[in-house]
Each structure stands twice: as structure tokens, then as C-alpha cells.
Amino acid sequence: DAKTTQPNSMESNEEEPVHLPCNHSTISGTDYIHWYRQLPSQGPEYVIHGLTSNVNNRMASLAIAEDRKSSTLILHRATLRDAAVYYCIRAAGNKLTFGGGTRVLVKP
Amino acid sequence: GAGVSQSPSNKVTEKGKDVELRCDPISGHTALYWYRQSLGQGLEFLIYFQGNSAPDKSGLPSDRFSAERTGGSVSTLTIQRTQQEDSAVYLCASSTGLAGDTDTQYFGPGTRLTVL
Numbered sequence: 001d002a003k004t005t006q007p008n009s010m011e012s013n014e015e016e017p018v019h020l021p022c023n024h025s026t027i028s029g030t031d032y033i034h035w036y037r038q039l040p041s042q043g044p045e046y047v048i049h050g051l052t053s054n055v056n057n058r059m060a061s062l063a064i065a066e067d068r069k070s071s072t073l074i075l076h077r078a079t080l081r082d083a084a085v086y087y088c089i090r091a092a093g094n095k096l097t098f099g100g101g102t103r104v105l106v107k108p
Numbered sequence: 109g110a111g112v113s114q115s116p117s118n119k120v121t122e123k124g125k126d127v128e129l130r131c132d133p134i135s136g137h138t139a140l141y142w143y144r145q146s147l148g149q150g151l152e153f154l155i156y157f158q159g160n161s162a163p164d165k166s167g168l169p170s171d172r173f174s175a176e177r178t179g180g181s182v183s184t185l186t187i188q189r190t191q192q193e194d195s196a197v198y199l200c201a202s203s204t205g206l207a208g209d210t211d212t213q214y215f216g217p218g219t220r221l222t223v224l
Contacts, residue, residue: 032209043112043199043215044151087150091209094139094158095167098151 004088009103018075020102022088025069032091033064035073037084038101044087047073078106110134112216114200120222121190129185129219133202140183141203141213142175146196154198157183158205190223197221 005023012018024033035047048055048062050071055062061074075082085101113132121127133140142154153167157177168174172190177183187194197220201213 030209036213041217043201043218044213045215046212049210049212093209094141094203094205094211095153095156095164096141096143096151096213097153098143100150 003099006102011105012078020073034089037086039084114216131183131200137202139203139205141201143199144196
């Protein structure tokens with residue numbers, strides 16, 4: 001099963017960090033972990049990806065557990081524009097298998 | 109620069125009719141993907157084109173669905189004899205096709221299909 005497990009929703013206050021957990025306990029050693037997000041009425045957009053080491057980019061950080069069975073996407077300072085559904089995806093080959101994602105609500 | 113574009117943005121059709129949905133990928137991207145997103149559901153992979161290779165059709169839900177990619181660029185997703193359960197947002201994405209498992213997919217805005 002290539003799907004991941006995420007909480008249905010999370011709330012955050014503006015300017016505070018958001019930690020989005022993802023469980024991928026059956027991940028294989030070569031599967032990358034990708035995160036995409038989907039803003040309302042838009043197609044998904046890439047956020048970040050990683051394999052074993054923690055990763056940082058201008059949008060977020062990705063912390064990957066040592067056993068790779070889970071990971072956490074970190075939005076350092078949530079803004080209202082970060083309100084979206086965030087998808088954690090195991091990438092085996094080029095096909096992305098999306099799960100239900102986590103709906104992030106950001107309160108002003 | 110220009111991103112992935114899709115047309116039409118909205119399509120309303122009657123049950124039993126055929127529909128064609130178009131995707132214009134980012135110029136130079138060799139990989140093209142179709143997904144669909146039903147109301148309240150996640151994204152479901154449909155089909156994947158990579159260069160001149162045979163497409164991966166493993167996600168197509170029935171033989172009423174087909175897709176082609178002409179000249180390695182524009183793609184058309186065709187749904188024959190549409191059913192109400194085909195109502196969804198159909199999303200197209202493209203990528204360079206060079207990075208394998210780390211290839212970033214760039215999504216279009218989608219076509220919302222409503223079958224009455």
C-alpha cells in the first residue's frame with residue numbers, strides 16, 4: 001500500500017509554526033517523501049521532498065525520522081496564504097499516490 | 109513563465125455524451141500526467157506519458173477513458189459515454205522527466221467536469 005496517513009485537519013494561529021505529521025510505516029528504502037499543497041480552487045503545488053536527511057527550502061522544512069516511518073512538514077511561520085490541504089506522498093517512480101491530506105486552517 | 113494550462117476550465121455535459129479535455133504542458137517537459145479529483149476526495153492518478161515510451165495507463169478507471177499526447181506536447185483526455193460518476197476536476201501536470209523519483213510535477217488549474 002503506497003498511501004500515507006495524515007490527520008484530517010489542523011489549526012494554527014498566524015505567525016506561529018505548524019507541524020504536520022505523516023506516517024509512512026511501510027515505506028521502502030528507495031521511496032522519496034514528497035509534500036504538495038493545494039490551495040482552494042487550484043491545482044496542487046510542490047512544497048518539498050526528501051529521502052533520509054532533513055531538508056529545508058524557502059517554503060518549509062522536512063524532518064524525516066531515522067527509521068523513515070514518519071516525517072513532519074514544518075511551516076515556520078504560518079500566514080493566511082498557507083491555508084491549504086497538504087499532501088504527504090510516497091513517490092515510487094514518477095506516479096504520485098495522494099492520500100486524503102491535512103487541511104490546514106490559519107487563524108488571524 | 110507559462111505554466112501548465114488546461115481547457116476548458118469548466119465543462120457541463122449530458123450523460124452519454126463524449127468529452128475531450130485538453131492539457132498544454134510546460135514547454136520542454138517530456139513527462140505529462142493526468143489525475144482526477146472527485147468531490148471531497150483526494151487526487152487519483154489516471155495516466156502518465158514519458159517521451160516516446162508507451163504510456164502508463166494503469167490508473168484509467170474504465171475503457172471509456174483514453175488519452176493521447178500528440179507530438180510530445182499537448183495531451184487530450186477523452187471520456188466516452190460520460191456517466192454521472194465521472195463528474196470531477198481533471199488535473200494535468202507536467203515535469204521535466206529527468207529526475208525520476210524526485211521530479212517535481214507542475215499542475216494546471218484543472219477542468220471541472222459536470223455530467224448531468
